[in-house]
Amino acid sequence: MVSLQDILLLGDPRLRQVCAPVARDELPGLQPWFDRMDQLILLFRKTYGRGRAMAAPQVGLLKRVVCMHIDQPLVLINPTFMNLSGEKFELWDDCMSFPNLLVRLNRHQSAVLHYYDLNWQTHEWALDGDLSELLQHELDHLDGILSLDYARNTDDLKWVANP
Incomplete structure (x- = not known):
C-alpha cells in the first residue's frame, strides 16, 4: 500500500541528485518501483x-525513469530529448514534491523524446503543449533540477491550498 508520504518533499537532498541510467538487466528488479510510482500518481x-x-x-x-499515467501506465526508461523547439510558452507549474507551491516559468512548446520501454524497445515521441511541458518537468527531475530553479x-511563486 502506498501513501503520499512516500513522495519526497522539497528539501530532501535526493531531489537534487543526478540520476544514473538504467541498464537492461536491472529492469526485473525495478518493476516493483514502477508499480509503486503508478499507484502514487493515481493517489496524488x-x-x-x-x-x-x-x-x-x-x-x-536515483535512476533515469519517468512513470506516467494518463489513460494507462507508461514507463519511460532513460528518456532524453532529441529536439526542443525554440518557441516557448509560460505556465504555472506544479510538482508532487511541493504540492502547494506553483512556479511560473517558460517551457518549450514542442519536443521529440527518445526512450526505452519495458521491453527495451526504443521509441521517439513527438510532444506538443501540455505533454511537452510535463516531460520537460520530469526530465529536469532526473538531473536534480526543480521548477523552483526557474x-x-x-x-513567480504562488501558494495554493489543499483541495
Missing part, C-alpha cells in the same frame, strides 16, 4: 485533482 490525482507523471527520484530511486523572483 485522487487527493489533489492533478498529477499525470512522476520521476523516479521523487520516490528515492523562478526569477517571488512574483
Whole structure:
C-alpha cells in the first residue's frame, strides 16, 4: 500500500541528485518501483485533482525513469530529448514534491523524446503543449533540477491550498 508520504518533499537532498541510467538487466528488479510510482500518481490525482507523471527520484530511486499515467501506465526508461523547439510558452507549474507551491516559468512548446520501454524497445515521441511541458518537468527531475530553479523572483511563486 502506498501513501503520499512516500513522495519526497522539497528539501530532501535526493531531489537534487543526478540520476544514473538504467541498464537492461536491472529492469526485473525495478518493476516493483514502477508499480509503486503508478499507484502514487493515481493517489496524488485522487487527493489533489492533478498529477499525470512522476520521476523516479521523487520516490528515492536515483535512476533515469519517468512513470506516467494518463489513460494507462507508461514507463519511460532513460528518456532524453532529441529536439526542443525554440518557441516557448509560460505556465504555472506544479510538482508532487511541493504540492502547494506553483512556479511560473517558460517551457518549450514542442519536443521529440527518445526512450526505452519495458521491453527495451526504443521509441521517439513527438510532444506538443501540455505533454511537452510535463516531460520537460520530469526530465529536469532526473538531473536534480526543480521548477523552483526557474523562478526569477517571488512574483513567480504562488501558494495554493489543499483541495
